Amino acid sequence: MSPRVAVARRITALRHERGLSLTALAARACIGKGTLSELEAGTRNPTLETLYALAGPLGVPLTGLVGEETGRxxxxxxxxxxxxxxxxxxxxxxxxxxxxxxxxxxxxxxxxxxxxxxxxxxxxxxxxxxxxxxxxxxxxxxxxxxxxxxxxxxxxxxxxxxxxxxxxxxxxxxxx
The missing domain is CATH 2.60.120.10 (Jelly Rolls)
Structure with a gap:
């Protein structure tokens, strides 16, 4: 699985676990709903800025989104x-x-x-x-x-x- 797809799956799973809609998470993270949708679909590469914006509202550290693989x-x-x-x-x-x-x-x-x-x-x-x-x-x-x-x-x-x-x-x- 590519890193982009792995990140997409983590974001989607965490959003569902938190009971948040795409709209609600996008608003809390101050990012566009379209951006979030593309990230979850694995069609957009996440930037560090976007990942940090999502990590806060999801209540996880950065590695909660990108994984704990050393060297990443x-x-x-x-x-x-x-x-x-x-x-x-x-x-x-x-x-x-x-x-x-x-x-x-x-x-x-x-x-x-x-x-x-x-x-x-x-x-x-x-x-x-x-x-x-x-x-x-x-x-x-x-x-x-x-x-x-x-x-x-x-x-x-x-x-x-x-x-x-x-x-x-x-x-x-x-x-x-």
Whole structure:
């Protein structure tokens, strides 16, 4: 099964489990109903931005949509995130570890994730500004920052950056 079809099946199954119509999920994720329909049909490649928009209302981490296969990469032209590791804890929470590449001169606005989610970024190369929207902080190589992932947050870099992004999502099924 192709990754696109696997993602399509996960989105559809989660939407049905949550008792959401296409219209309701599209509205909660702030994406077009046609886009969601094409994603579920497996005829459209999902972007990182769209996957994050869907993950919040469905109450799952990113790997809940793309799978837990190490090495899997998702991108939206601004951010490329390649899964290095994922751990599901006894309480249902997850810790996802990604190799994170941020394109030069572009900004990524990420929608809120599940309540209680925390993100940690440690840069290896370049410089970046990241964090809760309106409270971003600048960091360089060797520096780390953390922020609440359950509010809108941004990533931007003047010349590009690389590092490790860790996303800690609490257990439970609470949705954004």
């Amino acid at each position: 990469s998702v991108s939206d032209g601004v951010v490329d995130a390649r899964l290095l590791s994922v751990r599901t804890h006894d309480d249902g929470g997850t810790t996802e570890v990604f190799w994170f590449t941020l394109s030069a001169g572009r900004t990524r606005i990420s929608p809120p994730h599940r309540s209680g989610t925390v993100e940690h970024l440690r840069l290896v190369r370049g410089s970046a500004s990241a964090g809760e929207k309106g409270s971003e902080r600048e960091i360089g190589p060797g520096a780390s920052i953390s922020w609440a992932g359950d509010v809108a947050h941004t990533y931007t870099s003047p010349h590009g950056a690389e590092g490790v992004l860790v996303i800690e999502t609490p257990g439970g099924t609470e949705q954004v």
